[in-house]
Amino acid sequence: MTLAGKSVVVTGAATGIGRGITECLLKAGAGVTAVGRREEALRDLADRYGPAVAWLAQDVGAPGAAERIVATATDRFGRIDAVVNNAGLARFGRLDETDPALFDAMFAVNVRAPAELTRRALPQLRAHRGSVVNISSVGGVVSMPGRAFYGATKAAVNSLTRSLARELAPDVRVNAVLPGPVDTPMWSETGLDEADTEQLRTDLLASTPMGRFGEDTEIGRWVCLLLDTETSGWVTGALIPVDGGRTA
Template identity: 60%
Template sequence: MSLHDKTFLVTGAGSGIGRAVARQLFGAGARVVLVGRRAAALCETAEAAQDGQALVHPADIARPAAAARAVQAALECFGGMDGLVNNAGLARFGPLADADPSDLNAMLDVNLLGPVHLIRAALPPLRAGGGSVVNVSSVGGVLAMPDRAVYGASKAALNSLTRSLARELAPLVRVNAVLPGPVDTPMYDDLGLAPEQVARLRDDMVDSTPLGRFGTPEDIASWVCRLLDPEAAGWVTGALIPVDGGRTS
């Protein structure tokens, strides 16, 4: 991949898909700004980088001012920015009638408004270098899923944002999204569900996936990196690519 010596900002880089994306970028010789709430987890991700390839930047992207600070940190450390991966996400499952309003707001802040603020802050360097944005969405944005209505709505909004900005920002900036199916990440420990509910949910997800297994973070990361690569995907923008084991087929 033609990612060597390029600079990318990855949110949610402390675990799961974000960590896998960062590691693949390191392997391609890229520089990566690692953004997430937990500094210790980001430092663990950075251990896969060679000297000078990683910048650890703890931040909560749900806070509007965090976006401009993260982009500024990238510019000050590496002098530019070639791509942005909006991977950080938040899921809270359960009936709408039982939902905590603060959880509903938090999902919109992290899953939609965080990417909006980051893309807006990153526009000058991305336009200067012909950069790329990859949003990590979800099949939840295209499937009707009871007890996950607001989560799905936030991802559907991210999908719409992706397609609209692909036209708005062309031809200088490409904007695409990957839509993972069920991926085995620490997210399942933080859904707001009891352990037995999580176990049933995981079983149901595998049963409804034609390939019969959970995806891995690496399954998703390889597609994210491909979309970032101007040689592999230089004529791709506005795409919503399901990487889901056939779940949306």
């Protein structure tokens, strides 16, 4: 597989699953425009991988974010071949204990921002017969008491993926990867206390046939495969669970 000469935008690129995706892309020869809010993590990525990485410290949900991201990628690499919408906000809690504002915040980052970035990158994606990969979650297809809002945003991502796949074909392919539980910094930022987090992780492990959490690199390789036209040129509208069998 080679992605040499391709220019790929990755949101949430510096940590967790985004880092796994970015490292796979760089190994395959792509140039990556890495986006996230924390400058230090992005700088660290760029220092490590050199000129193949352009970066922008940007909240993807902020007004004008998509235009700035597209401009950064085009200035550095002259083109955009693919967008990986990975940045995500996961706040867990039961319906009667959750501030509705949290739903709006999750929707803005998990659904609206990927749609807007795809829209702004569309002329470039069309010109290069490009591709979009959305990082969804098995939470978008299985029921999740205590995490209904998060699950609802990921179900929306799945719907967006399938509808846009039809709308943008045959010029632009749109797919989603649905990770099961992966050990990332996300687990310390869900809003659950330590005991509830441990309980949730134990329950998830018990319901994952492969008996372990996934690695960020195991998600990253599937993203690379979906961007590789030789392998996946006929794949669009696919929701691919990479989940240790959790949805089996």
